[in-house]
Amino acid sequence: MKAQTPDFIGITLLELSSSKKSALINYGRLEGLELGDWAYLYIQDNQSQGENHPQFIKVAKAEVIKVHPDRSYWFLREVESYSYLTPGARLVMQLSSNDVRRKIKLRTTKRARAIESSSNKPVPSEIIQGQSEHIAGPRLNHTQIEKREDVQVIENTDYSISKNKHWDPEYEQEVESARLSNPIPNDNEPFKREREDDVFSSTAENSADKINNLKYGKTGLYYEIERDKANLAPDYNSGNSIYQQMIEEELNPSTVSKEAIQKMKREGPMYSASMSDQQLRKFFIQSGIAEERERQRQALGERSGHDITFRYTSALSTHTTAEDPNFQGTDYFISLAYEYQLLQTTPKLRDFALEVELERGVGHYDVGGTNIRMEEGSIKGYLHWYFWNSPTGIKKYLPYLGLGFRRGNAQSYSPDLSKDYDWQFVAFPSWQLGVKYRFRSGDERNELIKLGLGFNFQITGETVRHNTINEVEDNITSSFTTNQLKMSFGIGAYF
Template sequence: MRVKILSLMVLGVAIKIIFCWWFGLGCFWSSSGFAEVAYSGKILDISVSGQSVIIDRGKNHALVKNEQAIFYVYEKHNPIIKDYLMKEVARGRSIEVKDNSSYWYLHQIDDPKLLKNQKKIYFITSSQVLRGRVDTPTEHETIVLGKNQNVQSYQETSENGLAEKFARKKHEYRQDEQEIIIATDENPTIHSNYYSSWRNGNPQTVKELKQDVETKYFDTVTEERFKGEIEKKNEEDIFYSSAQASMNTFNEKQLYGEQSDDDEQRLNDASMQRLKEPDLRWSKDLTDEELRKFFIESGTFKERKRQKFALQNSIATEFVFKYGSSMVKHANENDLGQKELTKFWGVGIEYHLLRLSENFRKWTLDFYYEKAVGYYDVAELFSRENVKIVADEKYYKLGVNYYFYNYPSTLYRLLAHVGVRMGMGSAQAKYVEYGEMDSYAVTIFPQIHAGLKYRFKAQDEDQKNGIGFGLNTLLSYELLQFRMDEKKTDDSSGSFDVHDLKLSVGLGVFF
């Protein structure tokens, strides 16, 4: 019995040894695809900004100056995972190489927290990736842009005439404009553009440097060649954590759902092709709801509204002159002849609140200075009949207006608005019967008004002159409160109120 038990124990130990040897060999081969092309080293020093590092590898390790590299580290992706994953942390170029050290400038840093002194780091260089490849020539084309056109808008328009979101994307939704398309013929060529714009008679050039093109080329080739191997190594590590495997399954389902929804929002290939061509039928494969969704989410609808607004509106500060008359008689005709109606004129300024915020697109503020000559029956002041005054009045008024029909900045359209004002002023009153003078303080509140306006430019739209005019008319109700500065008789109450209805016409100038 002992011999049998001993034999079983020896057999178990042998099985464990064979399993460990097989597992270790598998891990070695799984990582050898990456290890055979990657350097490993240690960060000797790092700058305060984090964009310059010194690594303990140099000429003795076949590194050269001006070489590009992608840097990786092993890190714990999640506390649930027991193994470490390889993660890209930065991309850079060697600026100085010594025998056993090298200085690198990092133009792209994905996670600066993982770059620390004395930390082990792995990196792939351009000489390793591109070794044995034929040099790829670069062709340049110069494109002269308009004065107000930028490179980004030109590229988006020249590619498909659509917002970037609605461009058909390939390779797991990688951004097309950031890819370098490598030709498959015997003599591949990288195409790059020089962009120039004319400003004040002198060219202003924005160049995509050859070094940038080379960097994009190296990044693209490296991703395509080693992406699969790195992902395979990471997937094998994740395999040993069932909890993480469940999380990945859940995340992949979420990602699929997001991509499916995203794909549903994109135009089909037939519509895309017709959109590039001058054919108004490009949208015939879309339902009304899909077409509406496309215009809204692509920004086309909003941009067209903005263009229409720019053509039909002129946001400005307006200077207004107006003249008007009271529509209510405050003194009888027998005593004052035909002069019983109050006459007034005023100058003011109207400010468009759209200058402050789009939320106030229909609102304006105004400020007026007005002068008037008023005729009033003030017998109640002295408890007697036939006491009339002629008042020389001046006011300062502040108001707010709301344009409910068209915007206050609209051109060549009828505008309608309502508003309210308040004012303060003074009046010098002459008694018709006595020839004496009195001073009154005047308060106006409220003044409620409604008006119509028509605005137009002084010249055609293609002229640079920005001056315009506005014709307006205003109907207003006012409550005026007259308060005598100093009562002269005890039988005078010293104050009286006037309810007035006025009509005015005006001319505005804006620029």
């Protein structure tokens, strides 16, 4: 960006006049500011579209009128947003002297011609040949001719004719020379200043618009950074950009005090030899070392992410009648579950997780002396509380309690009934007691497949209410309630 656009310089308005037409800024001669420089002032808005997509709002165009070593006085010529001009306001500016394009030397050409003022007259009509034969033609469309140079015309009739003649190859004869009594001053600075200011204005305004309209925000400015051609560092281990490191430092400041770090560096491994156990504990807590070591332990022994589990479930209870020999089988189900750890929203919820599960299966039930076979489909939702270890633990047993609900539909079949019936059911409350174990993390150096794996075992208990949604034409109950107990085993992956 620096090679194409002027730098954005952070400044502070130290003082401001009551008319808001002049300001004192904390930027002066020591930073390279010179009298006559001018700049565009902007306010940087990081709230409307987030930190990664800053917006630069133009505030004013200003010219420096007095320069001190560490501050300067400015005249605000074109103010567009008076509301941002307040004492102590933090702005950014684009300085004209920092514009690379503005430093290109402009070539100027000077020409002088001496003519009599009386000769500046139209051509007499009597000397025009064939004037009566002139026929007016169609009017041509007027177009604006592109201006390729600026010409400065200076009228000067005060000149003298030299007696010495010289040969002019253009006229192929000897001509007299005219000499101006008052030579034209050789002053190109106003012209050059006007052209340079035009270049800087277009550069500054376009650069601000470019940043405001960045598709990928600040991170998009780093896409041209070349990787190590030796390719020693794989993609998943590449370092953050300077901007990303700055953001992380602001969001996650170091928890260890500087005094404690200096003490450990100065005294070495024996820095705690002179402390009692109580003093050492107090030192660890107050300096932040205890908190930092706990954070390091969690970072190494835990990995947050998205958990997906495939489960097979078998019923531990039966709900059929011995009077009907049909459909005396055991209920079974298969399901796919997704668990989201609430640690990713706030550290205060590190022991909780939300799970959503889709389930299909077969159940067998007694409906008034007749056994039926149901093909069920349902959706489940649970809040899990991991009461022993965090749900992000690796190579640890992670027991949990869950509370939620189940909602679904089913279709029943029986050879003793005149037709098949459709049912809907609700299970609330539905509780779970389970344990899961993650036996690989998926992000270690010796693992080829970058995917964490684990297994899951749980017991589920629920009270289920079934209701038929068809017209009942047989001697069966249209609704019934069962207390179910199930056992599940699952294989999970997380990333």
